[in-house]
Amino acid sequence: MSVFATFTKGGVHPADKKELSKNSAIQRLPLPEELVVSMSQHLGAPAALLKSKGDAVEKGEKIGEAAGFISANVHSPVRGVITDVKKVELASGMISLAVVIKTDPEQPELFTVKQDWRKKTKTEMLAHVKEMGIVGQGGATFPAHVKLALPPGKKAQALIINCVECEPYLTTDYRLMIEHTDELLEGIEVCAAITEPEKVIIGIEANKLDAADLFEERIKAKGLPFRVQRLKLKYPQGDEKQLVKAVINREIPSGKLPIDVGAVVVNAATSWSVYKAFVYNQPCIERVVTVSGECIKNPGNFLVPVGTKVSYLLEKAGGFKEGKDGSVMEPDKLISGGPMMGFAFVDEDTPIAKGFGGLLAIKDTKSRTQTSCISCGRCVEACPIGLQPTKMYHLIINKEYAEAMKNNLMDCKECGCCAYSCPAHLDLVQAFKTGKKMGRRK
Amino acid sequence: MKIVTASPHIHCGISTKKIMLSVAAALTPAALWGIYVFGVRALITMLLSVGFAILTEYVLGKISKENTIYDGSALVTGMLVGMNMPPEVPFFIPILAAVFAIAVVKWTFGGLGHNWANPAIGGRVFVFFSFTSAMSRFSMPRTLVNAVSGGIPDAISSASPLSITKVVTAAKSAIGASSMQILTESGYPYTKFAESLGKATGLNPYNIDAFFGNISGCIGEVSAFLLIAGGIYLLCKKIITWYIPVSYLASFAILTWIFGGVPNGCGFFKGEVLASLLRGGIILGAFFMATDMVTTPFTRTGHFIFGVGCGFFTFLFRTFGSLPEACSIAILMMNIATPTIDKYYKPKLFGTDEMKVIERQAKLASEAGASSTPSSTNKEVAK
Numbered sequence: 089m090s091v092f093a094t095f096t097k098g099g100v101h102p103a104d105k106k107e108l109s110k111n112s113a114i115q116r117l118p119l120p121e122e123l124v125v126s127m128s129q130h131l132g133a134p135a136a137l138l139k140s141k142g143d144a145v146e147k148g149e150k151i152g153e154a155a156g157f158i159s160a161n162v163h164s165p166v167r168g169v170i171t172d173v174k175k176v177e178l179a180s181g182m183i184s185l186a187v188v189i190k191t192d193p194e195q196p197e198l199f200t201v202k203q204d205w206r207k208k209t210k211t212e213m214l215a216h217v218k219e220m221g222i223v224g225q226g227g228a229t230f231p232a233h234v235k236l237a238l239p240p241g242k243k244a245q246a247l248i249i250n251c252v253e254c255e256p257y258l259t260t261d262y263r264l265m266i267e268h269t270d271e272l273l274e275g276i277e278v279c280a281a282i283t284e285p286e287k288v289i290i291g292i293e294a295n296k297l298d299a300a301d302l303f304e305e306r307i308k309a310k311g312l313p314f315r316v317q318r319l320k321l322k323y324p325q326g327d328e329k330q331l332v333k334a335v336i337n338r339e340i341p342s343g344k345l346p347i348d349v350g351a352v353v354v355n356a357a358t359s360w361s362v363y364k365a366f367v368y369n370q371p372c373i374e375r376v377v378t379v380s381g382e383c384i385k386n387p388g389n390f391l392v393p394v395g396t397k398v399s400y401l402l403e404k405a406g407g408f409k410e411g412k413d414g415s416v417m418e419p420d421k422l423i424s425g426g427p428m429m430g431f432a433f434v435d436e437d438t439p440i441a442k443g444f445g446g447l448l449a450i451k452d453t454k455s456r457t458q459t460s461c462i463s464c465g466r467c468v469e470a471c472p473i474g475l476q477p478t479k480m481y482h483l484i485i486n487k488e489y490a491e492a493m494k495n496n497l498m499d500c501k502e503c504g505c506c507a508y509s510c511p512a513h514l515d516l517v518q519a520f521k522t523g524k525k526m527g528r529r530k
Numbered sequence: 531m532k533i534v535t536a537s538p539h540i541h542c543g544i545s546t547k548k549i550m551l552s553v554a555a556a557l558t559p560a561a562l563w564g565i566y567v568f569g570v571r572a573l574i575t576m577l578l579s580v581g582f583a584i585l586t587e588y589v590l591g592k593i594s595k596e597n598t599i600y601d602g603s604a605l606v607t608g609m610l611v612g613m614n615m616p617p618e619v620p621f622f623i624p625i626l627a628a629v630f631a632i633a634v635v636k637w638t639f640g641g642l643g644h645n646w647a648n649p650a651i652g653g654r655v656f657v658f659f660s661f662t663s664a665m666s667r668f669s670m671p672r673t674l675v676n677a678v679s680g681g682i683p684d685a686i687s688s689a690s691p692l693s694i695t696k697v698v699t700a701a702k703s704a705i706g707a708s709s710m711q712i713l714t715e716s717g718y719p720y721t722k723f724a725e726s727l728g729k730a731t732g733l734n735p736y737n738i739d740a741f742f743g744n745i746s747g748c749i750g751e752v753s754a755f756l757l758i759a760g761g762i763y764l765l766c767k768k769i770i771t772w773y774i775p776v777s778y779l780a781s782f783a784i785l786t787w788i789f790g791g792v793p794n795g796c797g798f799f800k801g802e803v804l805a806s807l808l809r810g811g812i813i814l815g816a817f818f819m820a821t822d823m824v825t826t827p828f829t830r831t832g833h834f835i836f837g838v839g840c841g842f843f844t845f846l847f848r849t850f851g852s853l854p855e856a857c858s859i860a861i862l863m864m865n866i867a868t869p870t871i872d873k874y875y876k877p878k879l880f881g882t883d884e885m886k887v888i889e890r891q892a893k894l895a896s897e898a899g900a901s902s903t904p905s906s907t908n909k910e911v912a913k
Contacts, residue, residue, distance in 0.1 A: 100542065329880060333880075339880055339882075339883065339884045341882065341888060342880075342881060342885065344888065348888055420532060421532060421534075423539055427537075427539040429537050430539065432533065432534040432537075433534065434534055448539075450540075452539060452540075459598075459642075460546075462824050463828065464549070464823035465823065465827075468828045471877070472880065474882075475877070475879070476876060476877060496879055507537075507538050508538045508540065509544065510541075511545050511546045512546055512643075513541065513545065517537055518535070
């Protein structure tokens with residue numbers, strides 16, 4: 089059998105908690121009556137709004153135009169009417185312009201006719217990725233057309249498909265992998281046709297071995313030149329840097345991109361969006377969201393249009409569990425994304441965006457009193473990038489931001505391994521976020 | 531009420547308190563053995579040092595309005611101070627050592643996490659140099675006293691094997707003799723159990739006794755067996771890593787093997803490794819005092835250097851120094867070196883090697899002035 093690879097430096101092993109939702113099939117929910125579609129569903133500049141209040145929109149119609157190099161188009165997920173244009177708070181705390189769309193009860197049957205994408209040229213394909221508003225759906229939401237367009241003079245040695253899903257609880261990629269295997273493979277073919285890599289490697293962690301076997305079987309049946317690389321279970325293996333290290337044993341240096349070491353990394357959910365964009369001409373207007381956590385009554389994986397409110401998803405997942413005494417188990421935290429890197433938020437009207445892979449309602453009752461740093465070095469040991477979290481922390485709380493930057497603060501990607509393993513329960517990631525902001529300001 | 535905090539939203543569950551309580555639990559068997567073999571005075575010594583360590587922590591916490599007695603660090607310091615006391619020590623000494631350890635070594639630098647020296651070692655070294663004779667008078671463990679009929683000479687019963695061999699070696703009265711011969715000559719006893727086991731296995735009965743804790747010494751350092759068991763418990767619970775204990779004991783063993791026989795005229799490569807490891811406080815030091823997180827380096831390389839340094843100094847002081855016990859001072863010296871080690875052995879930033887490769891390629895490309903693809907050379911450098 090194949091050998092399990094992994095990255096070498098740092099990493100932690102949180103309980104994966106995927107059993108809560110891994111066996112529930114992806115369920116397409118009925119359309120909500122109202123959607124809130126944000127113009128900032130990607131990394132980079134917000135899209136420029138093309139419509140105004142009162143306009144009727146068609147399903148899949150472009151309502152936001154990419155503004156700038158790193159930006160992405162936004163499309164209407166439904167046929168309906170724009171009833172409002174307002175600023176909303178996203179789960180990350182960012183304030184963004186958004187349109188409120190009232191869903192038309194009569195929806196058209198769109199995106200059902202298959203197209204042949206193989207006739208397209210490379211330039212046409214890239215333009216199509218951009219047109220369809222596809223972003224990296226692993227969570228970072230980096231616009232896909234920027235990622236897939238290789239800089240002149242660079243060649244991709246490996247196209248790595250990120251099927252790791254290393255965050256606990258989340259099972260969207262897993263469900264896609266076992267329910268839509270062939271579709272994912274076709275999406276990967278599209279990505280391979282654009283980037284023309286020497287090899288295509290699909291990285292899958294050890295808690296999804298059934299998916300790995302399925303992939304191998306289908307790859308063989310279709311005669312594709314892809315390879316499945318099984319990976320040991322370790323967080324944050326789904327991070328680009330760690331995945332590239334684990335799969336092709338190259339380290340992406342500080343400030344460099346995967347392509348600098350000859351790699352292009354595409355997420356599983358993204359390749360599904362690519363598949364739908366190229367085969368059915370469907371823009372990136374929906375995604376699978378794992379609704380899970382100890383407080384959710386019926387955890388599951390739901391296919392919903394972008395702009396669906398969190399409250400709607402919670403309701404469809406049965407709401408919160410009842411405790412033994414019949415009282416509702418109110419969660420302490422609502423989280424968008426995974427528990428290691430996701431954002432806690434309060435407002436249940438928060439809309440789902442393209443990068444919103446998980447909605448968690450968890451108990452976090454243990455009050456984490458902070459104590460003094462005892463220099464145990466667990467954070468140093470856990471850091472996958474080779475930073476000294478404790479040193480940076482002390483510099484930041486003493487407001488020595490410039491010195492913290494010199495200690496490679498900007499290389500921290502806030503994966504949370506340090507804070508996860510800190511016996512003094514220091515808010516390390518919080519400090520680093522602050523430190524980066526203050527350091528940039530100077 | 532929902533709350534909002536920065537990520538991560540889950541935690542592995544470890545806390546300072548859990549670490550300290552685990553260390554205390556790992557120390558307990560060896561401490562109980564010490565109390566059993568040395569009797570009531572040992573119990574009182576232990577209680578006094580633990581009690582006064584916690585009391586000092588409480589009082590200083592009250593003054594500085596920080597409640598830190600529940601983190602368990604004072605308990606560990608108190609236990610270590612007590613375990614480093616000879617069984618017959620006057621009661622004021624453990625009190626003084628505990629108060630000094632907490633108040634001076636720890637709190638004057640800002641409390642847990644800010645001290646540069648291990649508090650327990652600081653306390654012990656302080657009383658050792660202040661009351662050297664009281665700190666050097668030992669008594670026989672109950673198991674050894676029971677083993678011999680008739681009296682044991684006072685000079686022997688109040689000394690530890692380490693100090694006996696040291697005195698004999700220094701006087702150069704037994705050139706070429708092994709420590710076993712020296713101990714037999716001076717009439718140091720061993721148990722029946724060790725004698726029969728020694729005959730069956732061919733091992734030195736003194737080493738067997740030292741391993742199981744039938745040897746005179748400080749309260750908590752006599753049972754190498756229980757200390758190693760405690761150390762393994764901490765290793766399994768991942769409270770400590772193996773780098774410091776192993777590098778400490780290994781470097782000490784190798785140096786002792788090479789040079790340990792020199793002062794007594796036995797020559798090179800004649801050192802008694804096992805006897806040296808089992809006598810004195812080196813096992814206690816290696817597993818429980820050199821692994822104190824606050825006063826040791828962050829990185830694995832740093833830990834390794836720290837351990838080797840401890841091993842080197844322990845060997846140096848034991849073999850060529852005038853004091854029988856060297857472990858505490860060796861660790862103290864390396865505590866001083868810790869910030870320097872941390873300065874030079876930082877973890878390597880991810881991708882540092884690859885960065886050099888990319889920079890070199892960029893330089894080559896600019897020198898050639900051609901737009902040659904850098905990826906063509908990537909294969910050579912890929913590991």
